[in-house]
Amino acid sequence: MNTAAKAMIAVAAAAVLAxxxxxxxxxxxxxxxxxxxxxxxxxxxxxxxDRAQMRSCLREQAGELSEPCRTALRERMQARGGRxxxxxxxxxxxxxNAPAPQTLSYGSNPLQALDLWVPEGAKSAPLVLFxxxxxxxxxxxxxxxxxxxxxxxxxxxxSFASINYRLVPDATVEQQxxxxxxxxxYLLKKADSLGIDRSRVVLTGxxxxxxxxxxxxxxxxxxxxxxxxxxxxxxxxxxxxxxxxVPTQMAQAGRFMGRTYEQAFGTDPARQQALSxxxxxxxxxxxxxxxxxxxxxDGAAQANALAAELKRGGTRxxxxxxxxxxxxxxxxxxxxxxxPDYPATPVMDAWLAKVLG
Numbered sequence: 001m002n003t004a005a006k007a008m009i010a011v012a013a014a015a016v017l018a019x020x021x022x023x024x025x026x027x028x029x030x031x032x033x034x035x036x037x038x039x040x041x042x043x044x045x046x047x048x049x050d051r052a053q054m055r056s057c058l059r060e061q062a063g064e065l066s067e068p069c070r071t072a073l074r075e076r077m078q079a080r081g082g083r084x085x086x087x088x089x090x091x092x093x094x095x096x097n098a099p100a101p102q103t104l105s106y107g108s109n110p111l112q113a114l115d116l117w118v119p120e121g122a123k124s125a126p127l128v129l130f131x132x133x134x135x136x137x138x139x140x141x142x143x144x145x146x147x148x149x150x151x152x153x154x155x156x157x158x159s160f161a162s163i164n165y166r167l168v169p170d171a172t173v174e175q176q177x178x179x180x181x182x183x184x185x186y187l188l189k190k191a192d193s194l195g196i197d198r199s200r201v202v203l204t205g206x207x208x209x210x211x212x213x214x215x216x217x218x219x220x221x222x223x224x225x226x227x228x229x230x231x232x233x234x235x236x237x238x239x240x241x242x243x244x245x246v247p248t249q250m251a252q253a254g255r256f257m258g259r260t261y262e263q264a265f266g267t268d269p270a271r272q273q274a275l276s277x278x279x280x281x282x283x284x285x286x287x288x289x290x291x292x293x294x295x296x297x298d299g300a301a302q303a304n305a306l307a308a309e310l311k312r313g314g315t316r317x318x319x320x321x322x323x324x325x326x327x328x329x330x331x332x333x334x335x336x337x338x339x340p341d342y343p344a345t346p347v348m349d350a351w352l353a354k355v356l357g
Contacts (some may be wrong), residue, residue: 002127008115009016011164013123015282016234024174026285030071031036031049031069031073032072033098034069035065035069035072035073036068038064038258039058039069041256041327042057042065042298042328042331043057043058044328058179063284065342069138080167092275094147095117095145095147095148095149095150095151096147096148096151097148097151097152097154097155098117098150098151098154099117099120101115101116101117101150101162101349102115102116102117102118102194103115103116104116106163106179106183106185106186106187107182107186109166109181111164111165111166111167111179111339112164112165112166112179112182112183113141113163113164114141114161114162114163114164114183114186114187115141115142115161115162115163116159116160116161116187116194116197117150117153117154117159117160117161117196118154118159119154119157119158119159122157122159122195123155123195124195124196124197125158125159125195125196125274126157126158126159126200126201126202126356126357127158127159127160127161127187127188127191127196127197127200127201127202127205128153128158128159128160128161128202128352129160129161129163129180129183129184129187129201129202129203130144130145130149130160130161130162130163130204130205130206130209131163131165131180131203131205131206131209131210131212131213132144132163132164132205132206132208133205133206133208133209133210133334134167134207134208135207135208135260135264136167136168136173136208136211136260136261136263136264137167137169137263137264137271137304138167138170139167139208139209140164141162141163141164143272144162144209145162145206145228145237145334145335145337145338146208146246146334146335146336146337146338146339148336148337148338148339149337150162150338151338152338152339152340152345156349156352156353158352158356159194159195159196161183161187163180163183165178165179165180165183165212168263168264169263173212173264173265173275174275176212177215177216177219177222178222178225178226180205180212180213180216180222181216181222181223181225181226181228182235183196184201184203184223184226184228184232185226185227185228188201188228188232198232200234200357201232201234202233202234202235202236202237202352202355202356203216203217203233203235203236203237204236204237204238204239204284205238205241206239206240206241206333206334207238207239207240207241207242207330207334208241208243208264208339209239209241210238210239210240210241211241211243211244211277211278211357213236213237213238213240214236214238214241214244214277214289214306215275215277215280216236217230217233217236217277217285217286217289218277218280218281218285218286218310219274219280220284221279228289230284230285230286233286233287234286234287234288234355234356235286235287235288235289235290235352235355235356236286236288236289236290237290237291237292237348237351237352238289238291238292238303239293239298239331239333239334239337240292240293240296240299240330240333240334241293241302241303242296242298242299242302243261243265243276243302243322244276244277244278244302244303244305244306245276245277245278245302245305246261246265246272246273246275246276246305247269247272247276248298248305249261249287249298249302250262250265250272252298252356257316269287277306278302278305278306278309279309281306281309281310281312281315282309282312282313283313283314283315284313285310285313285315286315287315287316287319288315288317288344288351288355289307289310289315289316289317290317290318290319290320290347290348290351291303291306291307291317291318291319292319292320292322292333292344292347292348293318293320293321293322293333294321294322294323294324294325294329294330294332294333294336295321295322295323295324295325295329296325296329296330299330300321303315303319304319307319318351319348320344320348322343322344323343
């Protein structure tokens with residue numbers, strides 16, 4: 001997202017979140033409740049909605065908002081006469097040091113699509129497949145990572161895919177995990193023509209995407225349904241997830257995230273357990289895991305518990321713990337990963353080099 005787009009969204013968000021305006025907005029002009037809560041969760045400090053602070057936060061972190069929320073903000077700005085600026089770039093984060101990707105469809109649903117970057121001239125580049133976050137109900141491959149990660153992967157000699165998948169409530173989490181496996185099967189089937197080495201594969205994802213890749217890496221049913229197995233994956237790198245043990249996470253979730261978890265995982269304890277990577281971590285699993293997390297109490301606890309169960313099952317696992325707290329730290333590890341001076345980048349690089357050879 002360019003500077004003008006960030007500034008436009010920041011101004012719009014600051015206006016609609018200021019308390020007096022929230023109190024007097026016409027019903028038809030209000031942002032959707034999910035969007036308002038999303039912005040407050042991202043940018044309010046200690047529950048305070050300081051207008052200047054919110055504007056500054058949104059200018060820096062507007063790319064972390066879901067696409068529906070950014071769209072709603074742009075529409076409000078358009079209504080105030082900002083049509084030209086709101087049209088620029090459409091809120092898409094353009095990667096640096098990376099050419100335009102190939103966009104491919106791996107299924108019949110419009111959301112079953114992916115962007116693929118392959119190093120120029122590569123005939124057999126290892127594959128790193130990324131799954132975006134967004135609470136299982138939002139997000140997009142177009143703003144899934146920070147600007148550096150695709151280009152960084154290419155510089156390391158890896159091909160890089162960022163996928164869309166069907167979203168809750170129109171799809172289930174089980175179908176989302178199936179989409180992760182289906183997108184991988186699609187790429188591996190076309191590996192020779194795409195320049196991908198099908199024998200060297202890592203799955204990674206952030207937040208809800210971290211949960212999904214951990215689930216696919218511990219419960220083989222999703223890979224088997226796509227004609228694959230754990231033998232087709234060399235490693236899994238979940239990035240700052242916090243729902244590896246779904247029942248435990250739901251029991252301690254607050255009101256905001258509690259609704260998100262219930263929408264994704266329902267109220268049936270058996271289903272919640274079936275969708276918990278930690279509870280599937282007895283062997284077999286994908287052979288190697290790197291669990292990244294910042295200093296969020298639930299994220300750190302969930303990563304450590306998953307690591308313990310993976311080790312108990314004989315799976316090789318490493319943990320990377322990095323600075324950053326709350327939702328800001330959670331967003332930063334996704335936005336900054338791939339930047340050479342970000343602490344998690346060399347840890348990721350060393351692990352990928354070891355796992356992919």
